[in-house]
Amino acid sequence: MPYNDSVIETTFSALADPTRRAVVQTLSNGPAAVSHLAQPFDMALPSFTQHLAVLEDAGLIESRRQGRMRVCSLNLEMLSVAEDWLAAHRRQAEKRLNRLEAHLKQQKKEKSNE
Template identity: 60%
Template sequence: MKRSKSCLSSWRIIDMMSLADGSRYSVGKRPNGKIFHALADPTRCAVVERLCLGPASTTELAQPFKMALPSFTQHLKVLEDAGLVASQKEGRTRLYKLTPEPMYEAEDWMAAQRTLWEKRLDRLQVYVERLESS
């Protein structure tokens, strides 16, 4: 399914938003969508959690999962494409390690979203209270 040009352009123009009180709010740099896609899968989340303990080989990472190694390496590729892990070959073994920088980017974006929505909900509460009191 193709997206229309106007849909794509309107998706990207939101950098600063005006709040009802006239102040401006920056939604921040939008993180790479691949990060959220990679973390949406429980297998990949478990791999990231394991890599928090330190680097590990492909077979070591695959050991707790009941799937074929080629299927498991596809999960590792998704994590690597998202920038969440990095790999290097040492002899016949491929070692993976966590690269947390993309998660910091996503965390900053989510914190900005939380602030935005908390302000919106506060304004909604004030509005509802005003309606109830009149």
Template identity: 55%
Template sequence: MENNIPPLDSLFHALADPTRRAVVQRLGAGPAAVSELAEPFGMGLPSFMKHLGVLEDAGLIQSAKTGRVRTCTLNPDRLAAAERWFEEQRQLWDVRYRQLDALLGAMQGKPE
């Protein structure tokens, strides 16, 4: 199984930071201006823009500028890639746990 998948690497890197996760969570409610997104965080706009850059590079968000306002929107398709990966992992471990249960049952003389 391939665990070093560049698109997933950038996705998980982007979601590894609590500020970026909060931005993704906020954008789940709908598009927002950068100033609105930055408001809850105690950091300067240049630092916050770096976080948005990481999210954009990972494909999690998109931004568009209209006049002087830059608005960000969530790209839920990128989150679906992480969901698929987690689901594959869950299925893999479910099989392994069932096999372990069967082995332990056989060792204890219990029928399957």
């Protein structure tokens, strides 16, 4: 899935909050009910569901009704978009560092030959 700046911005903005990152981490083990996801947090359920809404609006999680419960799961495709974006930028940075290292080695070699 190709990405654009607004998708990346929304994704990382959603992941900037520690509560939302913890939810994503929990969901990496598999789908879970909202009540289960909310248990570790010292906040009212409406406040917690706002965090879920941010994650869902960013496309990072999906929710569905299962009987009387609401169950959330990760949207792995959106996580892949963030991962791909990070990997592309990491490759660029590594190329620059490799060029710098080669340049410094060349400088050192030239200096030792003087």
